[in-house]
Amino acid sequence: MKGDNGKIARRGFVKGLVGTAAATTLAGCGKTEPPTYGNILRMGDLLTYKAHRLIVPEHALAREYDLADISAHPAIGTTNPADPEKGGRHPEYAPEYAGYLKEAFGNYGLRIDGLVERPGMYSLANLKRMPSRTQITRHTCEEGWSAIAQWTGVPLRSVLEAAGIKPNARYVQFYAFDGWADGIDMIDALHPQTILAYGMNGRDLPVPHGAPIRLRVERQVVYKNMKFLRSVVVTEEFDDHGEWGNLQNGWSWYVGV
Ligand SMILES: Nc1nc2c(c(=O)[nH]1)N[C@H]1C(S)=C(S)[C@@H](COP(=O)(O)O)O[C@H]1N2
Numbered sequence: 001m002k003g004d005n006g007k008i009a010r011r012g013f014v015k016g017l018v019g020t021a022a023a024t025t026l027a028g029c030g031k032t033e034p035p036t037y038g039n040i041l042r043m044g045d046l047l048t049y050k051a052h053r054l055i056v057p058e059h060a061l062a063r064e065y066d067l068a069d070i071s072a073h074p075a076i077g078t079t080n081p082a083d084p085e086k087g088g089r090h091p092e093y094a095p096e097y098a099g100y101l102k103e104a105f106g107n108y109g110l111r112i113d114g115l116v117e118r119p120g121m122y123s124l125a126n127l128k129r130m131p132s133r134t135q136i137t138r139h140t141c142e143e144g145w146s147a148i149a150q151w152t153g154v155p156l157r158s159v160l161e162a163a164g165i166k167p168n169a170r171y172v173q174f175y176a177f178d179g180w181a182d183g184i185d186m187i188d189a190l191h192p193q194t195i196l197a198y199g200m201n202g203r204d205l206p207v208p209h210g211a212p213i214r215l216r217v218e219r220q221v222v223y224k225n226m227k228f229l230r231s232v233v234v235t236e237e238f239d240d241h242g243e244w245g246n247l248q249n250g251w252s253w254y255v256g257v
Pocket residue numbers: 003073074075076077078087141142176177178180208209210222223224225226227228
């Protein structure tokens with residue numbers, strides 16, 4: 001897998017540079033902003049985050065395209081979490097995913113947890129009954145390719161509001177069936193184009209593209225668009241997700257596009 005090889009290569013590179021600075025600064029870190037780990041490469045994360053937040057108004061919309069602009073769209077990274085050959089980094093979730101796959105996701109529910117009044121499983125049928133948003137957007141991969149597709153889903157904001165966002169909420173973390181874990185801040189979480197997508201180009205989201213639900217967060221680089229969502233957790237603290245996160249692979253937490 002192209003994406004995975006790239007990650008491993010960058011991981012070695014970054015690990016070499018971080019050294020002991022990371023160990024000493026981690027303990028004292030306030031955890032309410034993306035940390036730098038005392039690492040010059042990681043400082044870019046905080047700078048990019050702050051700069052992008054300054055120049056891009058909170059509710060500015062990413063560009064949307066026309067049906068005629070829709071292009072071919074390769075499936076990258078994990079293409080089936082139930083199949084170890086197709087990228088599952090979290091084999092203990094493979095049987096669970098296989099169980100949903102067998103029922104064409106009729107038995108699937110998205111777990112919503114953390115700082116919400118009503119945690120629990122939100123069934124796909126219920127999520128589909130909520131008001132939806134459809135957007136045609138460009139998917140920009142860190143590997144240098146891009147593609148345009150139409151995405152349909154429920155705004156994350158509506159789902160979080162239905163679950164009842166507690167006042168101290170600052171981040172939303174996402175966990176996937178293949179082991180991916182990542183997070184976004186509340187500004188991106190409440191943005192109108194941030195959707196839990198269950199449709200692509202007018203059909204159900206295909207398995208290789210992240211069925212039954214993937215995140216679309218349109219103002220960041222595409223690896224934030226997590227496929228195969230298993231759960232969503234609202235937190236007050238920043239979380240780099242350790243070995244399951246992308247940060248330790250040398251990927252920045254915040255990359256505005
Ligand atoms: N769970 C999960 N989400 C993921 C990935 C992955 O491997 N697993 N790959 C990321 C990367 S690097 C890209 S470019 C896009 C690929 O989405 P696509 O397969 O629909 O093109 O998903 C992102 N989200």
